Amino acid sequence: MPPVDRTHSLGESRPLNVVDRFGNWLSLRKIEHKVGTPAGKRIADFGSGYNAVIARQFGRDAASMTVIDLSLAPDLASIPNMTAITGRLPGAIGELSDGTIDIALCISVLEHLQEPERALSEFRRVLAPGGVLFVNVPSWRGKWFLEFSAFRLGLSPREEMDDHKSYYDPRDLWPLLVRAGFVPHAITCRRHKGGLNTFAVCRMAP
Numbered sequence: 001m002p003p004v005d006r007t008h009s010l011g012e013s014r015p016l017n018v019v020d021r022f023g024n025w026l027s028l029r030k031i032e033h034k035v036g037t038p039a040g041k042r043i044a045d046f047g048s049g050y051n052a053v054i055a056r057q058f059g060r061d062a063a064s065m066t067v068i069d070l071s072l073a074p075d076l077a078s079i080p081n082m083t084a085i086t087g088r089l090p091g092a093i094g095e096l097s098d099g100t101i102d103i104a105l106c107i108s109v110l111e112h113l114q115e116p117e118r119a120l121s122e123f124r125r126v127l128a129p130g131g132v133l134f135v136n137v138p139s140w141r142g143k144w145f146l147e148f149s150a151f152r153l154g155l156s157p158r159e160e161m162d163d164h165k166s167y168y169d170p171r172d173l174w175p176l177l178v179r180a181g182f183v184p185h186a187i188t189c190r191r192h193k194g195g196l197n198t199f200a201v202c203r204m205a206p
Contacts, residue, residue: 068085
């Protein structure tokens with residue numbers, strides 16, 4: 001079977017399932033614990049999904065909120081502090097200037113990208129001094145759970161699983177972050193969600 005040629009965003013053709021919604025909730029709680037209030041921050045959600053669920057909730061009090069994905073709900077452009085950019089990652093990040101983002105989110109996206117290291121380098125480029133990148137990816141243990149959910153239980157869309165390019169344990173993700181330019185001592189990379197995911201926090205120097 002040939003690789004999936006992705007042409008749409010998560011949540012565009014069908015509502016998010018219970019696995020996706022619960023995963024988003026856990027990631028958001030983790031981010032809020034690390035960041036505190038997003039008030040006054042310039043936030044970007046890379047691979048936000050069609051309805052930009054996390055961005056709508058997390059970015060309500062932000063100074064600005066940028067969302068990027070292959071396709072985005074039309075109403076996002078009407079939200080006062082929202083900038084909606086449609087395009088493929090990492091190329092679409094080129095629309096953002098250097099050092100203009102305080103909080104960058106890449107939640108369950110990196111595993112779908114053909115050029116993950118280039119994407120991480122672009123995330124670092126747009127981060128402002130003192131900025132922080134949050135990355136959540138499924139681990140190799142999570143691969144079994146996600147495929148069981150999709151192909152045996154029918155709880156997750158099969159096409160999403162077939163679009164995965166890789167899975168990441170901390171020892172897989174950490175070297176990519178370093179090669180992307182993040183300083184080793186400013187990277188926290190640990191297992192998350194019972195070991196089904198890997199969660200990284202990368203901080204820029206002030």
